[in-house]
Amino acid sequence: MDLITLRRSLEAENYIFDEEFLITVHIALKLGKPLLIEGAAGVGKTEVAKVLASALGVELIRLQCYEGLDESKALYEWNYQKQLLSIQAGLAAKANLSDLYSKEYLLERPLLKAINSETSNVLLIDEIDKSDEEFEAFLLEVLSDFQVSIPELGTIKAKSRPVIILTSNNTRQLSDALRRRCIYLFLNYPDVEKEIRIINAKLPGVPERLAKDAASAVSYLRQNSRVYKKPSVAETLDWVSSLLAMDKNRLDEDGISKTLGLLIKNREDMLEIRKDEGFSELLDKKPR
């Protein structure tokens, strides 16, 4: 897929992006390298994989990482219930049981599914920073050679190279070995202008004034160092949707007080915002 086609495909998905994003994704696709996306929670890292799968017209296979994730959850597991039943049945029928460790008894987990797939797909390894270091090391073979090794079956190479996307919230440092194998993309919260474009793209029909007010208010909250949990892009969209449902065409105190819970998710932040004069001024400036 060339650059122009990729741009059009992403635009067709209503995805708002800048040139840096487009070029980085294009280079990752062309060089066939995994794409590592870092950024704060809620900037839309996971969304990239979803949009890309949709734009490329391929299946999205997702592996959600967490502490304690191991090969049996990520790569494969032997279907031992099926093996036991075969043994029982085989003993009775005196059948040959030599193929107990064949693909027939293999349970595919996301990584193996992506590698074994006949057609290309997007493999999303989400929140890699939440997994253990051992798992990260285990992933290196997949990321560099697009293959996995199963002791009983040998090495399985990818039939069709998956597009691999890794996301990280940077809660721990990823190893240099992993970073070296990836193309890197850092996503930041969108600026006001970009957020307005996102609101308009995702929620057609939002009054221009409301989109602008909401984007400015969210930007203000994200810049406030006392706000612990910054609002994500998805939360902005939920918030604007709820304001829209209340027939608001601009941001006012009534709308804020009734819907702030969609944007701010903890008590300390809520108290902080309510006593923040800067935020109140943002509303007071609006013509009545």
Add this chain to the structure above:
Amino acid sequence: MRVSVNYLTKNLVEFFKILRMAGMSFSVSDCITAVESLEYVEIFNKVQVKAALQACLVKDETGREIFSKVFDLYFVPLAVRNEYVANRAETIETLKMEIEESVKSLNFQDTQVELTDEYKEIFAGLPESEKINLESFLNTTSAGKNVRAEFKQLAEGTVKGKLTSLKQKYAQQLIQTRGILTQDTSEAGIIAAEVSDEILKANDLLHRNIGEINSEDVPAAVRLISELIENLKRELSRKYRKTGKKKRLDFKKTIQSNLSTGTVLFKLKYKNRLHSKSKLFLFCDVSASMLQFSSFVLQFISGIGKEFTTTESYLFSDDAIRMNNRLYYDLSDFETQVKSSPIWGKGTNIGVSLNGILDNNSVIINSSTVFLIVSDAKTLDYNLAVNSLKELSKRVKRVLWLNPVPEKNWTGIKGLEDFAKYCTMLDCSTLERLMVACRRL
């Protein structure tokens, strides 16, 4: 065509060299990938070229900042770049001369005082009044009765000591002259230094010695410390949480639940493991030698107290006392309480203080305790301290030691090597070092 390819390659190689000099780290294979990536973009489109090279060479957020600044300085028309480099080189040479000229006024009995480049830069960056003070000190000492030429070394030592303390006082102002005398004036050296300086100035607080953090920097430092404590909390809970990977099979329950399938082991049942949460025990040095770090230490204790609900906190110098956790929420109350405690600013005896904890039956320390010591490790009776630490390390899950003295100076602290055998000692001399330490946990 061949010429232009070579020219581009030469430019790129020089660019990679500058990036590395400015602090970025990437492999030869990354360089090859970066060059390959240019095949897929319009080579005359600067935005596209920048994004392509960045995607292949940058590996983290800091690298991104360095890359962007170096790219913007390097990929400009050649004449503009040459002019910039020439101007900058001239400025640096002038500054070097000014610094050398400035220290010529520091004489002991008509002989110039010998100073390292770092001290020369500090002196040159000081306000005039401080320079005059130092000059008159040397003049007065030189003219003293029975003062012989051999006293020069003594005077030099005093000047260096004075300059070290002034470095702390004028930290912000001295950034201007820092590293000038050792600055490389080649094109690569100039661009790399320019970018490193900009980044250093932007993150100055992070790299400044924690003893040099002024009162006006405290709010920014508090924010950084809070982030660091948040990291520490995450790292501790991560490292010590049971992952459940090595579950033990519960045979009784497994057989019971598989009776329906004729005891064919269809469903395996595992024993539940208890979730063991680490408890943090903070043991903080507030003796006289730690007073220079007091601003950091107080913020750190307060931050830890707020973040870790299961924290026990003890302050120590020649003895240990327990801190009231409820005080953490009001920093001024907390500060008053700490500063009025009987151990504030006294001598240090880690051994006695630790034994006070170990022998106290009401203090709960066990295999789920992470014992965090904040101290410069300068103590009386270090043999006793080593033994106490050894005993402590047997009773707790882990002993972490945050030392505000830079790692390069640890060799000068008696007994520190022995302490390090029974704990993980981490350099927290700057907030940046503390951040690195948190990541190494």
